[in-house]
Amino acid sequence: MFRTNNCGELRLSNVGQRVTLAGWVQRARKMGGMTFVDIRDRYGITQLVFNQGVNAGLCDLANTLGREYVIQVVGEVAERSNKNANMETGDIEMLVLELTVLNESKTPPFTIEDNTDGGDDIRMKYRYLDLRRNTVRQNLELRHRMAFETRRYLDQLNFMEVETPILIGSTPEGARDFVVPSRMNPGEFYALPQSPQLFKQLLMVSGFDRYFQIAKCFRDEDLRADRQPEFTQIDCELSFVDQEDILEIFEGMVKHLFRFVKNIGFEDTFPRMTWEDAMKYYGSDKPDIRFGMKIVELKEAVSGHNFVVFDSVPYVGGICAAGCAGYTRKQLDELTDFVKRPQIGAKGLVYIRCEADGTFKSSVDKFYAPEDLKQIASTLNAQPGDLILILAGSKRKTQKALCELRLEIGARLGLRNKDVYAPLWVIDFPLFEYDEELGRYFAMHHPFTSPKLEDVPLLDTDPGLVRANAYDMVVNGVELGGGSIRIHNRDLQNRMFELLGFTPEKAEAQFGFLMSAFQYGAPPHGGLAFGLDRFVSLFAGLDSIRDCIAFPKNNSGRDVMMDAPSVLDQSQLDELNLIIDIKEK
């Protein structure tokens, strides 16, 4: 060992001990005849003291140390006269007796501090230096802790972690597969799994009863801020359970993580909300319930006043921003611009100020008498001093716009505190989504999702109303995970395929080996998957999952540190029987 202690653990109780530390030079400063060096490792920082009067040679050597030099020091722990309450080791310092430079360092391209001077691009190129920063490393420590506690919880409940293969066959799920040419099977390709879905269902057929895996998954998608080509799921599946069992076990897992990782206890059962209510009151299937400000349907309340904008649309909805009646013209214009952005796409924004004196001032005074406005305000339960914001249009699109507006107002009002966690189960998702363009139904989750048994008769009459035994775990407006009870009954599965427009041949081609497996005694089963990257980001209070991944890729799917992907040697291409043929765009 190059050290007797790490750089974060010495305390007053160690005073007088002779110890050896090893680590990186965080900073060095000369003050009179003294040189102070902060030595850093993963565990903390300790102040080293060199005294020109005591050992001039050693002090001179200390004065040559540059930032990020790797050093080893032997010395005696002493109490500091000038204690630093902001440092865990701030009560002590080390009077250095021996100094060895283990390795020198070039001056790093940015400072290794919590608030660095390095921009995104340079930090990604030198990711190994960025990872030296406490804030970044702590995200990875959190990730380790969460993965470990997840395993500990599930292991206690008899879940077995089973590694499913990474080199699999291409299966047509939602997104594009990454593929891998096979040298031994010329002209053929493996695919990388988008999820272990098929394998975990097979493991249920195998009687594994309770499976989990913290699994790498791959999707060749055009990337957004919160997407990576490879990502990690906590993937789970259970047999002989119904939806209630699954919610209970995984609510337990989420609570376990909150307790053992964040030290936050949740006494009560997590609230549950139907998908229908989530859309109605929050305009989203992943409501942020840290605050109220529910959406109120106003079509009835606002109709019949010759205001063609409201009269001509199928849906009018509003929210009440408490205490915001004082919003200036400029602020209201900002909000109007916000909802008119192409991503949201509202045509305009109607407001009603509920003034403190009980009067109303709105952008539609022409059409609505004070009495009408009072009526609308009462529908929204608005109080004097509140601001009512109203959008109109098609139902789903307007609900979605109201959701965004609500989140924006919530943020402005400081109601979205990252240290407050509001978990929620969203349940009773519809089984199908209707695609207007293609004129047919699609499975909202996947074709193996079970309808609620009481809704099965609706399959024949009104498939759009059939609810699924499907559920999502939502925290603070972030979908952390979701899953469903699967169909294990062959007749019901065939009926589903029929409704989804699969011929028996097509179902066989796409899901052949799973369908075969289901003939040999498939048990009732269900499961879910959590996005580990998102889960860690939520716990870390991060805006992007990239910051909780050790070596992430950028928005073009590139690792700029390794400079990957890259071109291959011709001999490699030859061995794989491939020719590259880049088409003109």
Place this chain on the structure above:
Amino acid sequence: MFRTNNCGELRLSNVGQRVTLAGWVQRARKMGGMTFVDIRDRYGITQLVFNQGVNAGLCDLANTLGREYVIQVVGEVAERSNKNANMETGDIEMLVLELTVLNESKTPPFTIEDNTDGGDDIRMKYRYLDLRRNTVRQNLELRHRMAFETRRYLDQLNFMEVETPILIGSTPEGARDFVVPSRMNPGEFYALPQSPQLFKQLLMVSGFDRYFQIAKCFRDEDLRADRQPEFTQIDCELSFVDQEDILEIFEGMVKHLFRFVKNIGFEDTFPRMTWEDAMKYYGSDKPDIRFGMKIVELKEAVSGHNFVVFDSVPYVGGICAAGCAGYTRKQLDELTDFVKRPQIGAKGLVYIRCEADGTFKSSVDKFYAPEDLKQIASTLNAQPGDLILILAGSKRKTQKALCELRLEIGARLGLRNKDVYAPLWVIDFPLFEYDEELGRYFAMHHPFTSPKLEDVPLLDTDPGLVRANAYDMVVNGVELGGGSIRIHNRDLQNRMFELLGFTPEKAEAQFGFLMSAFQYGAPPHGGLAFGLDRFVSLFAGLDSIRDCIAFPKNNSGRDVMMDAPSVLDQSQLDELNLIIDIKEK
């Protein structure tokens, strides 16, 4: 929940309780007016009883149950009159009151028994049914337990599990990379990692101090019985340590696994053997030390007797097979054939029988007088009744052949009991291997492996003698893992590259970003990796790693269940800018 209990937990203490079970029909048999059904799940088997006299309808239904039907039963636990000591639930049975068929099953293509009637091919095709067999599932349970206990041990010692990427840049290590065409970066490819080696060294540069990962690795090699295109490593790296620290920590890990998974305690420190001794006494860098029968060098003892075979070769060595003097001509011929197989390649086998009466009988009586044979026997410490077997040729090749012969005799003598575990550290590996054909040195581990400091002067004079700070963990002749202390000193690294024939440009091209990283304060570090598949196989007593992998591939790299790899749609190839061009062979 579909059950109140699982099929493995009911005992006499449950007698009289009303319980619900769910599982698979293992077998059903009719005896007079009774029908007995064994119901099975992951946890065990319970006997169900249906009585024609008590409930004829229910008994009739039970008589329709086929093998592997999925059923749910409600009933009362009763004490068995005919107890079965071979079953954990053998003291009780369930008197069934209700029976629900949850799912039917086609007759499976082979029996779901510990000793199945299914051949390899059919079991791989229906792997999901093969996994239902206790013996196979237990291997996977063992794998889960070992991975979990590995994590628990390392977590306690402050190791952080960090996920390194699967889509990386192609780096020229030993074997071929699997590659992944990038759609977003036309003409470029990712590679799948052969190991996280570069990343774990980067994490040390990042100050992560103690890293581990149970990591999927990929090698596009022609497959042998114990190789898979994807395999799993327990990958570890530590900073500020020397070799002794690493041996101690990971000896602790192996002992932890033996204790908590196999319930075997190792009190003593594991033996250590230099690579030189391992080759000398066992002809292998992974000696099976469950038994002695060391190789003895005989060149001196056998020379000068006009036996040209021995006189003309650089090396003669022998082993003493205790108590085997009685081997018949046929047995000796078998052994001769064994060593002459092309994989071993010896030219012949010389034997000396040490008869019980103190005389000697050998295949070289023409050249050696009884006194000479006695001398040779004494060199080998052979006793009356023993059999001496001697091979001659070039040193390394003959040592290797003697190793194989020793293992064969050990097996015949029952000295290789799978329930006996003999762990061993092999240390002091040579830093370089000399390639006679290419006339140059290669790194035995990899170019970052550190020489022993005391051997550094030999780098200039006799590189072949330089020993590395490299080590392997060997159990029962199986290399479970290995690693090394890495070079962190830039000058020494450059000297290594020079010796290995790398120009600075070539070193930069191959290891560029790691070399860059090393300029910014690389700490002293080292690590190792264990093969999880082999580790599990060892604990499970398996001959092939395939049996401890849930969904393995065959020797052509195919998953016969999924039928992967497979051809892609033309549109997928177009998107990836690829044309397939299979050359005639």
